[in-house]
Amino acid sequence: MLPKYNVLTEEQVLIIHNESIKILEEIGMDFEYEPALKVFRDQGLKVEGNRVHFTREFIEGKVKLAPAEFTLHARNPEHNLVCGGENIIYMPGYGAPFIQLADGTRRKSTMQDYENIVKLAGASKNLHMTGGTVAEPQDIPDEIRHLKMIYSSIKNSDKCFMGSAEGRERAQDSIEMAGLLFGGKDVIKEKPVLISLINSLTPLKFDERMLGALMAYAEAGQAVVVASLVMAGSTGPAALVGTLALQNAEVLAGIALAQSINPGTPVVYGSTSALSDMRTGSLSIGSPETALFISASAQIARFYGVPSRSGGGLNDSKIVDAQAGYESMMTLMAASVTGINFVLHTAGILQYFMAISYEKFMMDDEMAGMLLHYLKGFNFDEDGLAYDAIAKVGPGGHFLTQKHTRKNHKKEFRTPQLSDRAAFDAWSKEKLDTNQRAHKQWQEVLANYVPPALDENIDKKLLEFIAQRS
Amino acid sequence: MLPKYNVLTEEQVLIIHNESIKILEEIGMDFEYEPALKVFRDQGLKVEGNRVHFTREFIEGKVKLAPAEFTLHARNPEHNLVCGGENIIYMPGYGAPFIQLADGTRRKSTMQDYENIVKLAGASKNLHMTGGTVAEPQDIPDEIRHLKMIYSSIKNSDKCFMGSAEGRERAQDSIEMAGLLFGGKDVIKEKPVLISLINSLTPLKFDERMLGALMAYAEAGQAVVVASLVMAGSTGPAALVGTLALQNAEVLAGIALAQSINPGTPVVYGSTSALSDMRTGSLSIGSPETALFISASAQIARFYGVPSRSGGGLNDSKIVDAQAGYESMMTLMAASVTGINFVLHTAGILQYFMAISYEKFMMDDEMAGMLLHYLKGFNFDEDGLAYDAIAKVGPGGHFLTQKHTRKNHKKEFRTPQLSDRAAFDAWSKEKLDTNQRAHKQWQEVLANYVPPALDENIDKKLLEFIAQRS
Numbered sequence: 001m002l003p004k005y006n007v008l009t010e011e012q013v014l015i016i017h018n019e020s021i022k023i024l025e026e027i028g029m030d031f032e033y034e035p036a037l038k039v040f041r042d043q044g045l046k047v048e049g050n051r052v053h054f055t056r057e058f059i060e061g062k063v064k065l066a067p068a069e070f071t072l073h074a075r076n077p078e079h080n081l082v083c084g085g086e087n088i089i090y091m092p093g094y095g096a097p098f099i100q101l102a103d104g105t106r107r108k109s110t111m112q113d114y115e116n117i118v119k120l121a122g123a124s125k126n127l128h129m130t131g132g133t134v135a136e137p138q139d140i141p142d143e144i145r146h147l148k149m150i151y152s153s154i155k156n157s158d159k160c161f162m163g164s165a166e167g168r169e170r171a172q173d174s175i176e177m178a179g180l181l182f183g184g185k186d187v188i189k190e191k192p193v194l195i196s197l198i199n200s201l202t203p204l205k206f207d208e209r210m211l212g213a214l215m216a217y218a219e220a221g222q223a224v225v226v227a228s229l230v231m232a233g234s235t236g237p238a239a240l241v242g243t244l245a246l247q248n249a250e251v252l253a254g255i256a257l258a259q260s261i262n263p264g265t266p267v268v269y270g271s272t273s274a275l276s277d278m279r280t281g282s283l284s285i286g287s288p289e290t291a292l293f294i295s296a297s298a299q300i301a302r303f304y305g306v307p308s309r310s311g312g313g314l315n316d317s318k319i320v321d322a323q324a325g326y327e328s329m330m331t332l333m334a335a336s337v338t339g340i341n342f343v344l345h346t347a348g349i350l351q352y353f354m355a356i357s358y359e360k361f362m363m364d365d366e367m368a369g370m371l372l373h374y375l376k377g378f379n380f381d382e383d384g385l386a387y388d389a390i391a392k393v394g395p396g397g398h399f400l401t402q403k404h405t406r407k408n409h410k411k412e413f414r415t416p417q418l419s420d421r422a423a424f425d426a427w428s429k430e431k432l433d434t435n436q437r438a439h440k441q442w443q444e445v446l447a448n449y450v451p452p453a454l455d456e457n458i459d460k461k462l463l464e465f466i467a468q469r470s
Numbered sequence: 471m472l473p474k475y476n477v478l479t480e481e482q483v484l485i486i487h488n489e490s491i492k493i494l495e496e497i498g499m500d501f502e503y504e505p506a507l508k509v510f511r512d513q514g515l516k517v518e519g520n521r522v523h524f525t526r527e528f529i530e531g532k533v534k535l536a537p538a539e540f541t542l543h544a545r546n547p548e549h550n551l552v553c554g555g556e557n558i559i560y561m562p563g564y565g566a567p568f569i570q571l572a573d574g575t576r577r578k579s580t581m582q583d584y585e586n587i588v589k590l591a592g593a594s595k596n597l598h599m600t601g602g603t604v605a606e607p608q609d610i611p612d613e614i615r616h617l618k619m620i621y622s623s624i625k626n627s628d629k630c631f632m633g634s635a636e637g638r639e640r641a642q643d644s645i646e647m648a649g650l651l652f653g654g655k656d657v658i659k660e661k662p663v664l665i666s667l668i669n670s671l672t673p674l675k676f677d678e679r680m681l682g683a684l685m686a687y688a689e690a691g692q693a694v695v696v697a698s699l700v701m702a703g704s705t706g707p708a709a710l711v712g713t714l715a716l717q718n719a720e721v722l723a724g725i726a727l728a729q730s731i732n733p734g735t736p737v738v739y740g741s742t743s744a745l746s747d748m749r750t751g752s753l754s755i756g757s758p759e760t761a762l763f764i765s766a767s768a769q770i771a772r773f774y775g776v777p778s779r780s781g782g783g784l785n786d787s788k789i790v791d792a793q794a795g796y797e798s799m800m801t802l803m804a805a806s807v808t809g810i811n812f813v814l815h816t817a818g819i820l821q822y823f824m825a826i827s828y829e830k831f832m833m834d835d836e837m838a839g840m841l842l843h844y845l846k847g848f849n850f851d852e853d854g855l856a857y858d859a860i861a862k863v864g865p866g867g868h869f870l871t872q873k874h875t876r877k878n879h880k881k882e883f884r885t886p887q888l889s890d891r892a893a894f895d896a897w898s899k900e901k902l903d904t905n906q907r908a909h910k911q912w913q914e915v916l917a918n919y920v921p922p923a924l925d926e927n928i929d930k931k932l933l934e935f936i937a938q939r940s
Contacts, residue, residue: 005475005807012850019855030865051865098894104901106894204865234870237863238879241848242856277891278879281870284891288844289883296848316889318897322833322904323889325795330840333803337475351894363792370800374758378711378766380482385489386712393707395500395521395674400704400751409708409748413759419786419793421747421754424568424576424821427788431574434792 001086002377004302004339007295013303016296019245020252024054029204029253033211039260054253062256068305070266072223073193074129075181076158076452081128083195083223083268084307088375089342090368091131092121093313093349094162094197096356099135102439104319106355109135113356115152116446117348120361122157123449126368127347132162132197134348135356146170147466150177154462158452163194163222168212171196173469175220180461189221192266197344199272200228200250202235206257214254218261225309225342226254227270231283234276240289244296247273255306268342270309271297274352283352286315286327291334298338310335312346313364320359320435324350328360329367336371359438362445366418373414383408417441471556472847474772474809477765483773486766489715490722494524499674499723503681509730524723532726538775540736542693543663544599545651546628546922551598553665553693553738554777558845559812560838561601562591563783563819564632564667566826569605572909574789576825579605583826585622586916587818590831592627593919596838597817602632602667604818605826616640617936620647624932628922633664633692638682641666643939645690650931659691662736667814669742670698670720672705684724688731695779695812696724697740701753704746710759714766717743725776738812740779741767744822753822756785756797761804768808780805782816783834790829790905794820798830799837806841829908832915836888843884853878887911 008016030050031037037047046053069084081089098106099113117134121127130153140148146164153161154177163174178193179185188194198214201207206214217224228247230236236243251269258265273293274285284290294310301308312335315327328349335343347364348356378384389404399405418437420427432440478486500520501507507517516523539554551559568576569583587604591597600623610618616634623631624647633644648663649655658664668684671677676684687694698717700706706713721739728735743763744755754760764780771778782805783798798819805813817834818826848854859874869875888907890897 002477003479007472007847009473012848015850015855019857022857023860027861027864104898201866203860203863203867203869233875233879233883234868237856237859237869237872238875238877239849239854239856239859239882241850241854242860244848245855245857246860275883276870278883278885280891280893282891282893286889287884287886288840291844292848316891317904318890318892318894318901319903320792322790322792322795322908325792325797326799326833326837326840327795327889329796329799330803330837330844333800334844337807354894363796367796367800370758370796374761374800374804377477378482378714378762379709380485380711384709384711385485385715386707386709387489387492387715389707389709390493390673390712390716391497393673394497396671397673398704399673399707400746402707405703405708409703412709413703413745413748414757415748416757419756419797420788421750421752421786422788423750423752424788424824428574431788433789434787438792 002375005337006299007338008299013300016241016244016248016300020248021056021059023245023249024059024253025056027204028053031206031211033208035215036211036257039257043260059252059256062259063252063304065259065263066255066267066306067264069307070192070223072160072195073191074158074160079159081160084341087341088336089128090312090346091127091129091344092117092134092347092361093345093356094131095133095136096349096353097136097138098355100350100355100357102359102435108138110139111137111148114149115156117356117361118153118156119446119449119451120442122159122451123445124365126365126372129160130157144470147173147469150174151462151466154181155454156451163196163217165196165198165210165213167209168216171213171216175216175222177462177465180465181458185220192221192223195223195225197225197227198254200254202228202230202250203246204250206254214258215261218258218265221262223266223268224258225268225270226251227272227309229272231274231276232289233278234281240292243273244293247271248300268307268309269301269304272311284316285311285352286331290314291330294331294334294340295338298340302339307341309342309344310340312343313349313367314345315350316352318351320357320363320438324360328364332367333371336375358442359435362418362438362441363434366416369414369417472845475807476769477808478769483770486711486714486718486770490718491526491529493715493719494529494723495526497674498523501676501681503678505685506681506727509727513730529722529726532729533722533774535729535733536725536737536776537734539777540662540693542630542665543661544628544630549629551630554811557811558806559598560782560816561597561599561814562587562604562817562831563815563826564601565603565606566819566823567606567608568825570820570825570827572829572905578608580609581607581618584619585626587826587831588623588626589916589919589921590912592629593915594835596835596842599630600627614940617643617939620644621932621936624651625924626921633666633687635666635668635680635683637679638686641683641686645686645692647932647935650935651928655690662691662693665693665695668694668696668724670724672698672700672720673716674720676724684728685731688728688735691732693736693738694728695738695740696721697742697779699742701744701746702759703748704751710762713743714763717741718770738777738779739771739774742781754786755781755822756801760784761800764801764804764810765808768810772809777811779812779814780810782813783819783837784815785820786822788821790827790833790908794830798834802837803841806845828912829905832888832908832911833904836886839884839887
């Protein structure tokens with residue numbers, strides 16, 4: 001496997017760390033949730049209203065308690081995932097309210113879309129888990145949406161999935177359902193099965209909803225991604241390093257809270273920081289600045305010895321066009337080569353998180369496969385060196401018919417799933433672009449997908465739980 | 471500036487070096503040009519027919535004579551380029567016989583296309599030189615095509631350009647014309663102004679055409695890129711490391727020839743290695759394997775202490791669609807972060823070098839701008855840290871109206887040229903994709919471009935030379 005790309009010097013990482021400590025000590029952070037404030041008071045920190053003033057010792061001491069890596073368990077153990085270290089985990093986009101259609105129009109996401117995307121992620125060779133809130137099903141009442149989504153994640157794939165981060169109650173529902181699936185809450189307390197996305201409210205706040213979920217998951221021994229989305233120029237400074245320092249302060253505070261509640265809670269260091277477009281004020285995620293935030297964040301997380309999370313196929317395009325391609329590859333490649341462990345939004349995202357697209361999903365799945373092949377790197381064994389084949393063919397010869405070629409090409413070369421390598425004349429017969437090919441492909445994958453069987457008794461219990469909570 | 475990404479260990483680079491030496495010693499290489507064979511015989515090497523058997527001492531000794539970096543001079547000294555070290559040079563595609571049009575059709579390239587692309591490269595903020603054979607003008611007779619191309623490169627931009635590599639005679643014509651432009655051949659012998667592309671004939675051969683050009687340029691003190699395009703699986707083994715060893719052997723032999731003729735000749739280590747698609751046998755350049763060849767080559771060239779060359783926006787797509795975007799970004803980003811110095815084919819290429827596209831050119835120019843911003847990295851001064859702004863805004867505040875934001879956003883953030891960041895509704899008014907926006911953009915750039923004035927006396931001499939040689 002290729003080594004990780006470090007974009008900062010060790011000294012620069014330390015500068016960012018020290019800036020964040022200074023922010024947490026001198027400015028402090030607001031926590032809009034009394035139980036969280038109580039935790040900090042009990043730890044001896046200065047709390048004034050909602051404002052918590054941290055100390056270097058507290059932050060550094062708590063962050064040390066977080067594990068460097070942990071295993072996330074799937075109902076099919078073949079899909080268990082190690083989060084941290086050398087490992088990379090790709091998954092679908094998260095939270096998009098719209099479905100962008102292949103013809104350039106869009107509509108609200110539905111429960112059917114959620115199910116379809118879980119199935120596409122389940123079928124993928126390149127995506128390691130099915131994620132969570134893969135589409136925001138707007139045809140389901142808000143109060144029961146999380147129950148339906150988690151059920152769909154369980155029913156339609158046996159890969160790992162995410163819990164609800166919408167407050168303490170929905171987190172607890174997620175934990176209850178995971179308990180039913182895995183044989184009890186005591187079982188999953190020892191082996192985490194859920195991972196959930198806890199976002200700060202930049203600058204320098206956490207709200208009740210996110211804190212409630214964070215505390216519920218930490219108490220239950222489930223993993224949390226603590227992430228900050230600084231919009232440089234609006235919710236953060238128009239400065240890359242300052243943005244990283246602000247993000248880092250927020251993430252460290254969230255990690256310290258989780259470790260205060262339950263030392264050793266599996267946490268992931270999350271960055272979603274991006275730009276505020278200065279002409280419109282809107283979020284922009286498909287930029288080189290985002291790629292820099294991602295790249296630095298991988299390294300900062302390594303400095304703390306915790307797994308990292310960033311976005312993946314990020315872009316500002318409205319459709320699956322060239323911009324969607326080059327922006328998404330820039331950010332996904334940055335995440336992949338710098339060693340991000342948990343790549344949320346690997347597949348499907350368009351329009352700075354506003355939409356998910358089936359066609360974009362297939363495109364990103366292809367990119368994920370390409371990047372996994374790139375990361376695999378080089379094979380230096382005898383077959384990889386190929387000296388005998390080179391000597392046998394000699395100057396001016398040809399390798400196509402060599403035994404070495406037949407033996408090795410499938411191992412050394414990746415076969416594309418979606419990309420077109422035809423000559424111009426062959427391509428010209430149908431003249432399909434990537435969007436059109438992807439449109440055909442996801443329908444075929446969906447038509448052929450058979451969800452893995454779910455134990456009937458567990459299925460019944462899950463449905464009873466949902467009925468009771470609805 | 472960001473550090474270079476090294477994908478190999480030092481030991482792995484050494485293994486590739488030793489494999490190449492073994493190839494050159496034990497198998498040898500064919501040179502189909504008597505003057506080149508004479509050079510090698512004079513150096514005391516064993517030559518049998520066209521086959522030259524090299525020794526480790528000879529290769530290692532000659533490669534040491536090549537400069538680590540050199541300055542390529544432009545007629546406008548502001549556009550002089552340092553090739554090597556930390557520097558990156560982006561330029562247009564090279565050698566495409568077709569123009570791919572925005573509607574998905576294609577036609578043969580013409581002299582007008584050549585001129586247009588030189589102008590677009592001249593106008594670009596992101597491309598550092600105008601390149602050479604930016605389109606293959608098929609409406610000009612082959613014998614005088616090089617004269618017309620070089621004249622167009624001189625006339626339509628004052629950036630650096632490339633010479634003809636089509637044999638000794640055309641190389642000498644290129645040198646004569648450069649001499650007329652820069653005040654004599656003795657002047658340019660001391661300060662190189664031309665750089666030319668010398669390709670091996672894989673596996674393990676160089677033909678008369680390329681060797682004649684290499685020798686003419688080396689004698690005249692002009693720079694040469696010595697490049698190998700191994701098609702792994704057909705003209706090279708179905709093995710990534712074996713392909714690199716084969717490429718490396720060929721490039722080392724070419725560099726050693728240049729240094730034997732004129733010690734200190736500026737040379738660039740070139741890799742164009744890619745895949746042979748195993749289903750069709752055709753070249754495929756938009757693959758993760760190509761990105762691996764590029765990445766390793768940057769590091770191998772650093773091992774030898776010479777500047778490196780690879781392709782840039784490489785892809786197998788027939789049109790400016792998502793595939794063109796993600797494949798091109800993968801290879802251009804690989805070249806950029808691993809430290810390739812001379813990035814041929816940065817802009818315009820489609821269909822594995824068969825076509826150049828104006829729309830693709832504008833797309834790649836945008837990508838080049840994005841990557842230059844990424845490579846610039848982070849600003850750690852006081853404005854970059856932005857602590858005072860963060861403290862002033864505090865928890866829950868907003869940065870948009872801060873003085874710090876107004877002062878810094880233009881320095882810290884890049885404004886896109888082509889990428890669309892509009893919200894869905896604003897975009898929906900015209901629904902333009904990248905291809906359509908780029909189609910408008912290149913015509914505007916071309917309409918507004920004013921070529922820098924050329925001294926009338928020089929212009930006259932150049933035209934007289936062309937008339938005399940035609």
